[in-house]
Amino acid sequence: MPTEAGDRLLATVGNHLDGIEAGLAELGELRDKPAGHFRITSTEHAAETLLWPAMEKIANSYPDITLEIVIDVGLSNIVTERYDAGVRIGEAIEKDMIAVRIGPDLExxxxxxxxxxxxxxxxxxxxxxxxxxxxxxxxxxxxxxxxxxxxxxxxxxxxxxxxxxxxxxxxxxxxxxxxxxxxxxxxxxxxxxxxxxxxxxxxxxxxCPPFSGYHLYYPSRRQNSLAFRLLVDALRLRS
Incomplete structure (x- = not known):
């Protein structure tokens, strides 16, 4: 059973364990190849026009990165439903999320x-x-x-x-x-x-005027691996 001092130590470092694990995972990726399994929720339209073209390139270049797309036109909570990221129009993204624009304006x-x-x-x-x-x-x-x-x-x-x-x-x-x-x-x-x-x-x-296009979004507190950063960069809208 942990001592009182041990309990205090766990309380102090517990919030940092996820970051340590992510750092160790990234060291492994740098030594070998980028790897990881990612679940993303998206509308059918965004998946077909934006996610699939980028993910096909990722899959060809990095075979150890596996991808799962779940089609949902609603507003899934990516934290409680354990998605790595989601795709929505820019106007519908919560303030505590990091949003990366991946598509042009929509109409x-x-x-x-x-x-x-x-x-x-x-x-x-x-x-x-x-x-x-x-x-x-x-x-x-x-x-x-x-x-x-x-x-x-x-x-x-x-x-x-x-x-x-x-x-x-x-x-x-x-x-x-x-x-x-x-x-x-x-x-x-x-x-x-x-x-x-x-x-x-x-x-x-x-x-029907144009409006803000699709964004990839994920929690701001997420510790991002090299594989996830490669995925985000592949999807990022180029000007």
Whole structure:
């Protein structure tokens, strides 16, 4: 059983043990090769457009680094759920996190097929969406539906839409929109080809300005290994 002096010593150095372990791990990496297993939570869109291209390069260059991506469009708590890092838009990151920008500004597009819009009419303002069949996005971890966000001339409006379909992935939302089942709010880069071909038509574009893009975030108190720093650097947005 530890003595009273031993208890005091453990209380003093206990908070530093994680840092010591991280330092020893990094010495091992410098002697051998960068290694580690990392779990990252991300939206499907960010995973496909940003994480995968960078991680494929990491995997090819550093085979001892293993990566796990968990898709979640909600706001997971990366500390309690034991993720090494997460990906969110910059506006949604807590203040006690380190945030590294990994993508350019984003822009949402409200889209529908020409046939749907001909039958239901063009919405002229966000409030008009109440009369439309809209394809909802479920934020699973938050347990709620995403409220479509709009802004124009400094005026911000959030609209709770309703419709026949609800999904938690943007890929299925796009498919439902292409099938003519209603209007979708989706990152514009995911429907660029559909807009160019005329399969989809964009509405309310003047209500959808660009906003802060994706950031990789992780706890500020985290002791980062060489392998984790390589991962962050591979994802970092270059100007």
């Amino acid at each position: 949402m597009a409200v889209v529908g097929t020409p046939a749907y819009l001909e039958a239901r009419g063009l919405p002229e303002s966000p409030q008009d969406l109440v009369g439309h069949n809209c394809i909802n996005l479920r934020l699973v971890s938050a347990g709620a539906l995403y409220a479509w966000e709009f802004e124009k001339d400094g005026r911000q409006i959030n609209v709770r839409v309703d419709g026949q379909f609800t999904f938690n992935t943007s890929g299925l939302i796009r498919k439902a929109a292409l099938a003519g089942h209603g209007l979708a709010s989706i990152p514009v880069d995911q429907v660029q080809d559909d807009l160019a071909s005329g399969r989809l038509v964009r509405v309310l574009a003047d209500w």
